[in-house]
Amino acid sequence: MPRSRSRSRSRAESVTRQKHRSKHKKKRSRSSSRSRAYRNHRSRSRDRKRRHERTKRSLSSSSSSSDDELILRAKRREEEEKKLELERQRLQKQKELEEKLIEEEVARRVEELVSKRVEEELEKRKDEIEAEVKRRVEEAKRIMEAQMLEELERQRETEIENQRKLEEEERLKRKELEKIMEENNKKIEEAQKKLAEEQLKLVEEQRKMLEQKQRMEDEDQKRKRSEQEVILNKKNARPKLSFSLGGK
Numbered sequence: 001m002p003r004s005r006s007r008s009r010s011r012a013e014s015v016t017r018q019k020h021r022s023k024h025k026k027k028r029s030r031s032s033s034r035s036r037a038y039r040n041h042r043s044r045s046r047d048r049k050r051r052h053e054r055t056k057r058s059l060s061s062s063s064s065s066s067d068d069e070l071i072l073r074a075k076r077r078e079e080e081e082k083k084l085e086l087e088r089q090r091l092q093k094q095k096e097l098e099e100k101l102i103e104e105e106v107a108r109r110v111e112e113l114v115s116k117r118v119e120e121e122l123e124k125r126k127d128e129i130e131a132e133v134k135r136r137v138e139e140a141k142r143i144m145e146a147q148m149l150e151e152l153e154r155q156r157e158t159e160i161e162n163q164r165k166l167e168e169e170e171r172l173k174r175k176e177l178e179k180i181m182e183e184n185n186k187k188i189e190e191a192q193k194k195l196a197e198e199q200l201k202l203v204e205e206q207r208k209m210l211e212q213k214q215r216m217e218d219e220d221q222k223r224k225r226s227e228q229e230v231i232l233n234k235k236n237a238r239p240k241l242s243f244s245l246g247g248k
Contacts, residue, residue: 044088048081 122129 044085
């Protein structure tokens with residue numbers, strides 16, 4: 001395993017060096033192309049100045065030539081210079097395009113090489129990567145299981161707490177109901193006691209009324225018997241006769 005890591009490290013360093021060399025070559029090619037373009041521009045400027053000076057000298061020295069011919073030659077030279085300048089610009093653009101295409105091709109090849117090296121390194125480290133992925137999956141699985149167990153434990157504690165609260169509420173309700181029933185029983189007992197007292201009082205009053213009625217009836221019968229006895233006594237009473245022994 002350490003050898004494979006050292007090899008992969010050396011390959012990665014070689015790929016990095018190749019990238020650096022490629023970038024350095026690109027920079028040098030761009031700088032050299034710019035310097036060549038600058039030198040060509042200066043050379044063409046000097047040539048134009050020389051031709052212009054020669055034209056002036058030829059115009060001043062050749063007094064026998066006509067002005068029209070000189071103007072015609074100057075125009076021809078100017079047209080040729082324009083054509084040369086256009087051709088130079090075309091060649092410069094073509095060169096820049098070729099350099100750009102070369103840079104793109106080099107970058108593409110470097111990218112392909114890097115991708116190939118990366119794939120090779122990944123293929124070599126496939127077992128190591130799979131083992132690392134498996135280890136991370138197992139670790140994530142353990143963490144997830146622990147979290148699920150904690151969540152289940154919290155749910156169980158919540159259910160127990162809810163059950164305890166429900167039982168406490170039921171107990172309080174039963175206690176309140178028992179209290180209400182006890183108060184109702186007391187009220188019923190008091191009402192029954194009061195009703196019994198009233199019934200007893202009514203019975204007592206009825207008894208007294210019956211006793212009074214019986215007493216009145218007894219007194220009435222007694223009075224009637226007394227009256228009858230008086231009447232009978234009057235009927236049975238005889239008048240006393242007085243007899244004198246001497247007679248008249």
